[in-house]
Amino acid sequence: MATLQPTPPPLDDDGTVGGLGILPWTAITLVGVYAGLRFGIPWLAVLVGVSANPAPVPKFAMAIYMLCAGLGALVYVSSEDTRWRAFLTPIVQAFVVPHGGGRARRLLPLAIIPLLVAWITWGQVMPSTQSPPEGRIQHPGLPEQFAKLENPFGVLKGPERNAIEREGVILYQKNCRPCHGTKGTGDGPLARGLRLQPVDFTDPGTIATVVEQYPFWRIQKGGIGLPNVATPWNSAMPAWEDEIEPDAIWRIIMAEHGIAGTEPRKPEGSER
Amino acid sequence: MVSPEARRLRSTTYKLFATAFVGLAAGLLVPESLWAVQGGDALSRIDDVRTFFGLNPRNTVWFVAQLHLLFAAFVLGVPIFAVIVEFIGWRTGDERYDRLAHEFTKLLSAAFATTAALGGLLAFTLFGLYPRFANYFVGIFAPSMYVYAIFFFLETAALYLYYSSWERLRARKGLHICLGVLLNVVGTSLVFIGNAWTSFMMTPVRVADDGEFLGTTLEAVMNPLWMPLNIHRLLGNIVFGGFVVGAYAAVKFLSSTTPERRAHYDWMGYVGNFIGLAAMIPIPFAGYYLGREIYSASPVMGNNMMGGAFSWTFIMQALLVGLLYIIGNYYLWSGMNRIPGSERYQKYIKYFNVILIVCVAIWLTPRNLPLSGSEQLALGGQVHPILGYFGLMAAKNAVVNFIILATFASFLLYRRANKTDLVPISQQGRGAKAVVVGAGLACLLILGWYAVELFTLAPESMDLAPEKAVWFKLPAVLLVVTMTTVVVCVGLALRDRGHVAQALYCGVVATASVGVLGVYGFFVMAAANPFLRQIAVAQWLILITALILVTAIDVVLFRGAGSRGAIRWGHVTARSQYALISLCVIIVLTMGLMGFIRSGLRENWHIYGVMRDTSAWAFTPSNAEMAWMVGMITLVFLAAVTFLFWMVGLTGKEFAPAAATGEPVP
Amino acid sequence: MNALKPPLFTVILVGLFIWSGEVVARVSGGSVGPLGEGVTVENGEQLFWGPGKCSTCHAVGPLGSSVRGPNLGGADGRIEIALRAAERADERSADLGKEMRPTEYLVESIADPGAYVVEGFKNEMPKVYEPPISLVPDQVASVILYLQSIGGAPDPSLITLPPEIREAARRGTGVVAWEPYLDGDSLRGRDLFFDPEGSAACAKCHTVGDQGGSVGPELTSVAGTRTARFIVTSIVQPSQEIASGYETYLLQTTDGRLLDGVLSGETEDSLWLTTADGEVMALAQSEVARRLEQEVSLMPGNLSDVLTVTELHDLLAFLRTLR
């Protein structure tokens, strides 16, 4: 067996820098990534001005990123044999505790695994005051009957279109502004008290990614009309069907896009 | 030891089996279809759905169909692989390739029989469990089903011919390869017909409001999703073929005890991984094309796919595909162990690693993160102000491009690991220069064509206001900049600055396609959303030119280069062999998962918008249920394939290793 | 041992994949059906007020206004249905001589509505698991769960559905193309179409390929755009939908003649009328005193009497080859 082991070529880069072995460096890197995610990103959000308060990285994202980082570290250290041995040596040595001097000190690393296990189980079994995570699907499927609708004003151009949009703006500011805000940024006067924040129309991931029929459905049927997958209990969106005529809803949708400066998604049928 | 006669007999038996099953399947289709046409009255008595021994009919069909599909992919992917490998063997004169191709073709007859059996079973299950649907379907596709049966016979014949003439045509390799190509053409046609049925279920055409089909069978075959699905599946099958071979080699390697056998299987695993990884590069493009066509056919289906119930399934898909790239790269890096001289390039690995991991992490980030109540309050909304951007299409496009580019560059690194003493391009013949210039011209053509497209693009054609035309300018200008770089790089390469040219071009492409257009995508999303698809195309065209030009330069650059020593085949870690196995497992899982998405997109429809599934199983299963089903299918499939390998291994003669030397391929 | 490692590794990989599926399902929710997953009160409520059509007859307390069936809520001195079911179950137990539990009463009232008809109401409740409502067993169970929740605690474990509900679900409905009852002979149909002396003589007015008259619409590729059902309807009841451009006009000329036919052309000072015989008449505009658009097609409406059943199917078979 041993004869089959390749003679490792001398590496320029066995991961050992400044007297520190590759294992400590891996640990430092992972801790660094953790710190970057835990503190760097919230702080960055304030720095670049996308958020007034530090925006913490949610637990779920944290888990994904740390798993990725761990995988990356593993890939790096094990992709080359010399590096892999350099990485494993301290671990193996920790396990094969020799007799003799400094034994107590060398036993210390062995405490790490039980402590880690204790910490994880503690987090699992101890009661926490966290409310259960609330997943939410942003774009539940558009019901068929809405997919077939057509915006009666979609074909208008120029001044006619402007006139329709102006009517839409008035309707929007009257009915939608309290929650979605004067600028459509989802921060109207009533937004502060809502846990599920009203949608920010200027965000490229919202109305810009759906066809026009989609907001029509949402406006007409409201939060109550959402299917179960989209957790209707949380949405304060009214069902406007009894109060706003379909034509007026189309006007509002056109105004929304105007206010937010976005374009609705278009079906790509023309390309075929 | 088994005599050649006995072996031939046995392989004939397989073929008989296969034929019998095909006949059975076809025979089954014929009377059913005749019945469907004649029995107008009987129709009203046909059940919508039946159960079979209390089994969940939906899951039964799911299981059988997916298993059949995997075997079909196997019998399609492996011959493609075999012919490619045989061709390489022919051109390089390396015997090993030829033997490898032969070894795998041997597998095919058994696999072929299994596929046919499963196909028959699938037909049985469909007619048995969903009779009304099956009837309707046969009414539309009956003619294509005859064609299918005929092609099945042709495939059997072609396979037999290809396999049995191996030795006889050794002297006329070209002819033999033509036979192989013929086999693949037939096989591909076969799969195309099957794809027509599948895609029709998603995008039916020419169907009246009351469900009556008005078109011809040909029209039904040529439905909008047919071609995108064909391309996607064809590429997927090659990847699959490559990775299955890789895994086979890995298992053999791990159980080998002699250095010669190890060397052989190490080499075989390398070839499998190389072909799989190479075919993986265009797959995201094909996937994007397919996705776009789904959006065009039905924006509702598209929204369900990317934003609705399946958005999380796509996160899982990103996880699997991301892992494929990471592990594929890992295998390459591990393989540098066996190459003398590779230590010079070890230090770059960490950069590629970081790029891959960061890109995959971004790819994995969902738009709507699951939040606990207090996280939601702390963020003041459902979307994280920074990470939320990672969930958008623009970010995903950018990182996928970057992953492909990094994988490509990582491979270049591998290729040059033991190269030394380059022959300057200026001293090479005219042919070498022509290759570089030709590749440059091709790139200019691609980029120029799209730049013109963008410059002349009318905003009205996308229902955009005329002033939005300003958004088209930057990508167009970027394309022109890239064209200039092409010229510069070709010039540099011809003046013996090949390395510089490669680095420059990769750098420019990364900046343009990933950096600039990636970020620009966010602005476009908000301001001129319909234009985003052009951005994606521009990004990918730029990337493709990098693949073309840099490969061309590379080929010429290292032509006749000296070596730092022979590659020590067999000197590779066991870990890397497990990487090969995991590639195979993951590709099977990915195919199962994609099958779920494709089929699940129809929601509660058998045929989208035409025939509703009114059974109790007309719902979209949760991702957990999907994972269990796909996981079990994967295990069953891999067990079956292992069994096949084992069975064929018994009949094959003992491996006689050749001297394990040679160049890294290709 | 070594040979077992790769399979073990594979199983672990697949296990990790399944685990990731479980995690994702936990954060993204369960199965998605047309009405949410499985048997839940919420689904029952949606079905009650929606596709189950229960609310067309029943109200729940102050909700809804239907009075055709009993109110299921606690209004007007009644108690809620869940509590009422307990009383009824006792009553029914005494009648039947075997014990009936409240939930069984609820199940019975849906599975077999006639078994016990509340005083003051008619036995007219349809079986919701049969067409046209066609609830599947899970949906029926959801509705019962919802009923349990009105005044009581819902408990799915108490619900046992009788076999006929499952039976009915199996029959179900699906979209099926309309098919003619007989297979016609398209060659005979073709003869019928072109035979000027035959009972149909379609070609007098309709063109197929390069043969035929031009009174009615051209039928060269009719089956490519029209369903079989439409074609049959057009033969048997030609006036039901008249192809645009082939409306029949009744003209009264200045000299008192009454002419009817299809307007085949018109200019400022003259017009051309094609009559049912295929004859084209030119008239000056000044000659026409009145014109009336008719709601009856020019095509003879008696074909269903003239043609035999076989002939009709032959004709249809021929027309369906025209794509």
Add this chain to the structure above:
Amino acid sequence: MPRFITLLSGLALGLGLAGIAPGRASGQWLEVRVGDRPILDTAMVEAGRAVYEERCWFCHGEDGDGDGPVAPYLWPRPRDFLMASFKLRTTASGELPLDEDLYRTITRGIPGTSMPEWGSTLTEEERWQVIAYIKSFAADLFEDEVFDPYQQIVERGDPPRGGAEGILESGRRVFEEADCWECHGAAARGEGEKGPELTDDSDFPIWPTNLTRGWKFRGGNSVEDVYMRITTGLDGTPMPSYSETLSEEERWQVAQYVASLDPEGGGRNTEVVISALRVDGELPTELDDPAWEGAPEVSIPLTGQATFAPRWQVPAVTDISVQVLYNADEVALRLAWDDRLADTLAADSARAAKEGWSADDTYPVLYRDGFRARGFFPDAVEVMIPLRHGVSRVLPHMVYGSSGQPVDLWRWEADLQYDPDHPQPVTELRAGGTQHPPEAHALESQLATGAGDWQDGRWTVIIRRPLSTDHGAREVQLESGQIVPIAFHVWDGGNGETGLRMALSSWYFVYLREPIPLTSYFVVLLSVVIACVFQLGLVVWMRSRARRGLLLEYGIGSSKMSE
């Protein structure tokens, strides 16, 4: 080191994508950065018209008269530019504002109103253009050659430093001596006795600001901003300038005092779960029982009921603070919220009819026309809990649930509190959707009790109920250890609030916290033991490998082991 740097820079590259979002202006009015003021010529006016007609006309009116088509639905009303009277200035009382003042207001917006910040939407140039256009509405005033607002700038020194305690104390004294409390109230919650009579210059009613809600100050709550408001006054409102009345030092002191009143300090509550404290003995019955001090307090933001008609877009109460205690039998909640007037009388429907109020009128038009008198409707508070909170993961609709998911309500009403004929002021009700008003439980099911008191512009209310009742699934049953969804509704009768016109919260949770059970500790201990055993096995295995010389490559040789 290189690997570390690489990883970080890789991350930074990824995060660089995030930098594209426009920076959102936040913070204080005076802190808004104002660049160089361009010359506002006629070209600027014309350019400004385009901006105005895209972004401003619908509220401020096409003629700038503050009466655009949307204006009737806004409260407070949009500014009338014809009068050229602006609240937020750095110029002397009654004078025109500087262009820079208008720039600050447009850039930052006005918190608590419908005026958003335009800093992230309009470019600097567009903002100057629109200022030019706004000024053109009152061109005769702004172009008065004789008058130059730039000579009227209020001098502003630096806030006095040091001895914060002393300054706050003297600030409080100035607050009392300058009669600030007459309007703003002794507790500074805007509950002063003059409040209900105040109107602005257009005769719309106006309340004195609640000074304990700094985040809602129109002109910012930094000491400098408050100082500026005290010095310049708020033109158009009853708030005068104190530049004559108080010395500069006194104004700084009172500004420091006012700025210190906001208990939230601008921070936002991010708690979703209210921890209920378990007590062993009796639950407190008094509002100010010391037992309450140990209970964690969560401040829950409220919003208007805008989902069902009649909608309510101008709720008076914006926050409610909640504490929960429980023992083996009972749960008690202490709720507190700011309300300028204690409205304790029952509804007078006849008067509502006379005032021309109709149920369809769902917008603040109603608010403008009255409903400011004491006692028109009673003040009330309500706790909402899903009837079957344990059954489904899906919460009922946030406004009164639905027929399939009913909710139970424990409602305290002020008129019952002060009605000697009524046994106690809390009613238990059941709601299932908004189509019908909630129905009270039968008398024998009325188990909740409570008490409330109004002091200095703040209600404090206690509601108590047994954890479990005899009626099983027909009523809310609570158990120790549960996490129970909970929501709150508040009515300010003097603001015209009744029925669905209310302030409400989203769903929160109350956690009836238990002492940690011993088994939990045991499980942790067990896991550690298992880990240790596993590790021991690993050590034994490794050592045997080492002994067999299989670990030579890790620097462990058999020779070493034999020592």
